[in-house]
Amino acid sequence: MSHAPPSSSSSRPAHGLSLAELIEAEEGRGLLACFAERALGEGALFDQADRDQILIVRRGRLRVYLATHERELSLAYLAPGDVFSTHTRAQIVAQEETTLLLAPRRAIERELAAYPPLQAAVIRVLARTLGQSITLIEDLAFHSVRGRIARYLLRGLARRGEACAVGAQIRLELTVEEIAALLGTARQTASSELSAMIREGAIARLGRGNLVVLDPAALRAWAGEPQSG
Amino acid sequence: MSHAPPSSSSSRPAHGLSLAELIEAEEGRGLLACFAERALGEGALFDQADRDQILIVRRGRLRVYLATHERELSLAYLAPGDVFSTHTRAQIVAQEETTLLLAPRRAIERELAAYPPLQAAVIRVLARTLGQSITLIEDLAFHSVRGRIARYLLRGLARRGEACAVGAQIRLELTVEEIAALLGTARQTASSELSAMIREGAIARLGRGNLVVLDPAALRAWAGEPQSG
DNA sequence: GAGTGTCTGTCAGTCGGCTGACATTGCGCG
DNA sequence: CGCGCAATGTCAGCCGACTGACAGACACTC
Numbered sequence: 174m175s176h177a178p179p180s181s182s183s184s185r186p187a188h189g190l191s192l193a194e195l196i197e198a199e200e201g202r203g204l205l206a207c208f209a210e211r212a213l214g215e216g217a218l219f220d221q222a223d224r225d226q227i228l229i230v231r232r233g234r235l236r237v238y239l240a241t242h243e244r245e246l247s248l249a250y251l252a253p254g255d256v257f258s259t260h261t262r263a264q265i266v267a268q269e270e271t272t273l274l275l276a277p278r279r280a281i282e283r284e285l286a287a288y289p290p291l292q293a294a295v296i297r298v299l300a301r302t303l304g305q306s307i308t309l310i311e312d313l314a315f316h317s318v319r320g321r322i323a324r325y326l327l328r329g330l331a332r333r334g335e336a337c338a339v340g341a342q343i344r345l346e347l348t349v350e351e352i353a354a355l356l357g358t359a360r361q362t363a364s365s366e367l368s369a370m371i372r373e374g375a376i377a378r379l380g381r382g383n384l385v386v387l388d389p390a391a392l393r394a395w396a397g398e399p400q401s402g
Numbered sequence: 403m404s405h406a407p408p409s410s411s412s413s414r415p416a417h418g419l420s421l422a423e424l425i426e427a428e429e430g431r432g433l434l435a436c437f438a439e440r441a442l443g444e445g446a447l448f449d450q451a452d453r454d455q456i457l458i459v460r461r462g463r464l465r466v467y468l469a470t471h472e473r474e475l476s477l478a479y480l481a482p483g484d485v486f487s488t489h490t491r492a493q494i495v496a497q498e499e500t501t502l503l504l505a506p507r508r509a510i511e512r513e514l515a516a517y518p519p520l521q522a523a524v525i526r527v528l529a530r531t532l533g534q535s536i537t538l539i540e541d542l543a544f545h546s547v548r549g550r551i552a553r554y555l556l557r558g559l560a561r562r563g564e565a566c567a568v569g570a571q572i573r574l575e576l577t578v579e580e581i582a583a584l585l586g587t588a589r590q591t592a593s594s595e596l597s598a599m600i601r602e603g604a605i606a607r608l609g610r611g612n613l614v615v616l617d618p619a620a621l622r623a624w625a626g627e628p629q630s631g
Numbered sequence: 632g633a634g635t636g637t638c639t640g641t642c643a644g645t646c647g648g649c650t651g652a653c654a655t656t657g658c659g660c661g
Numbered sequence: 662c663g664c665g666c667a668a669t670g671t672c673a674g675c676c677g678a679c680t681g682a683c684a685g686a687c688a689c690t691c
Contacts, residue, residue, distance in 0.1 A: 176582040239540055241626065246543045260529070261536055285521050292514050292521045299528040300489070304460045306535040307490055311468060314475045316640065317677070357543045359679055364640055381687080395471065547648070577668065588649055593670060610657080 192294040193229050196274070204284055204291065208274040212222040219265035226259045226276040233271025237263050239353070247354040249305065250347075255296045313357050316397060319366045323395035326376070326384070337392060342388040343376075343384040370395075421523040422458050422483040425503070433513055433520065437503040448494035454507040455488045462500025466492050467583070476583040478534065479576075485527045486599035535614040544585050545626060548595045554615070555605070566621060572605075572613040599624075 190198060196205045208229070213219065219235070230331045235251040239262065248263055248341075258266070260278060284290055312321045330337050347355070353363035370376055375391040386392065420426060425434045437458070442448065448464070464480040468491065477492055488494070489507060515611055541550045558573075559566050576584070582592035599605055604620040605613045615621065 238532075239536070239543065241544050244544060246539070246541075261533065263536070283487060284523065286518045289515045293511065295525060296528065299525065299532060303528060303532050303535060304490065306532060306539065307468070307492070310475070310477075310535065310538055310542065311491075313539065314468065315470050322632080349640095350638075358637090358671080362678055365642095365678095368640065529681095564640055578670095579668075589669090590650080590671080593668095594648095597670065 185323045189290055189293050189297075191254070192227075192291070195288070195290055195294055196229065200288070200290070204288055205257060207276040207280040209276070211273055211275050213267035213271045213273070215267055215269050217266070217271075219259070221259075221264070223275070224259050227276050227278055227281050228257050228259065229274040230255050230346045231272045231274060234268040235271055235272075235273070236266050236268050236392060238266070240264055245354055246357050247351065248309070257302075296352075309357075317371065318356065318358045318362050320368055320395050321358065321396055322352075322363065322370065323392050324397075325352065325356060327396055327398075330367060330386075336388060337387060337389045339386060341386040341389075342379065342384065345382045345384065418519055418522050418526075420483070421456075421485045421520070421527060424517070424519055424523055429517065430521070433517055436513060437510040438505070438506040440502055442496035442500045442506050444496055446496045446500075448488070448496070450488075450493070452504070453488055456505050456507055456510050457486050457488065458503040459484050459486075460501045462502075463497040464500055464502075465495050465497050467495070469493055474583055475539070475586050476482055476580065486531075508517050529609070531581070538586075545623045547585065547587045547591050548599065549624050551581075551588070551592065551595055551599065552621045553626075554581065554585060556621060556627075558623055559615075566615060568615060568618060570615040570618075571608065572615065574613065575612045596610060 183229075196208065197198045200340045210231070213233070213235075222373070229252045232251050233252055235257075236247055237249045237251060237257060238245075245387050249257075250268070251257055258278065279344060281291075281295070285295070286364055305386075312324060316324060326343055327337055330341055345352070349364050349367065353360045356363065373391070375388040375395075377387055379385045408609055414499075425437065439460070442462070457515070459480045459482050461482055464476045464486075465476055465485075466480060466486060467474050467476045469475075478486075479497070480486055486494070487507065510520075510524070514524070541553060555572055556566055559570060574581070578593050578596065579589045582589045585592065600607060604615075604617040604624075606616055608614045621627065
């Protein structure tokens, strides 16, 4: 799961193929046979009946979230190439027309021995997901809403490899409400805090859905990062 | 990581050997060679220099936690047989005299192909850890302190396979302060809430560090579980 | 242009949980 | 036994965040 918004899918270092790349490649031909394609219309809930499935997004966008009757917490948005597993307690909904590949977890486990690169791919996905979970736990346990927003903005920059410097632009690809759900807070609180951060001169609006960094040090301080330089 | 207190180590279903069992078994002999033994005295911090290590607890007890300058959040207590990896941002401290087995992650990855059962073991550890992380996220995002305490108590019962019925006993193996750290709250708040739950008759004290369930329905309601029966 | 829906900003009221402070209990040990 | 220390229970004061409500901004359609 990519904790950031519309995740630019596979940014894989030289460790090996991602699961998505693997099944498209030559050596994954047999593996591909395990998967069935499925289409989801916009707003369609992924049926919780098919648990224990591995899914790969081919096209579209999925939102993964935890829910109670009264509140929802988004865990991630999945873009084409992203991989997820339904055996967690998370729900999944299609944000737009989406097609995905599905395979039962048992089948994948059976293939593990046959496709050595598959092991590494699966472990890598799990490790990355775990890392993002810990980021979320840190957010919820240690950081105020303002800090979480600052961290969210900094992650957005880091994901593109941009430094947090004066003039750096941040494209908000989600609505305030969606960001609030991702940070575990209410829409109104996120809106107020963001406004306050602008009023205090740390950032500025640049048209609809765009921000510019004015005071990197303030952002980093709110994010609870060690001040360097 | 076992989210519960002093985790009764391996309660593995019939899926295969755990990593800890695997390295002790015949077929793990070569694997064992990757590991070096290390001893930690009580209160010793696991050196953050050796990142990217797989560790297996042999004897003693470790606490895994996230920390800032001003606060700590315990993620898990590791008992003999438990497995963890240091590549997360978590810190580790020995609660008592502890000995553990250490292997570089790279070495383990190299062995993956040679020991097919190892793949399953590693994936299982990661999946379990991820599941516990999601439980913690649910706690922090959806449940009040009272709810988290109720959920903690219910998990304790479930872990022993006991039902939450009138008269069921709960052994608190941690101090209130340690429980608070595990639930992401302050010591005082945890203490007050626990006292209130007792005052309201849902549970009762039974000597030092022991509780009895008096009103299972109340506990389940606080925990936010669907009321059945 | 008017009408409609969505996204957004903002406010007052309320409450849960944190902080700091202090009293109490229980246990180990000289 | 009495001292000391750790673990607890409890309180008042404060603050951050949620709730509900409403108004403005923007995009789309007819």
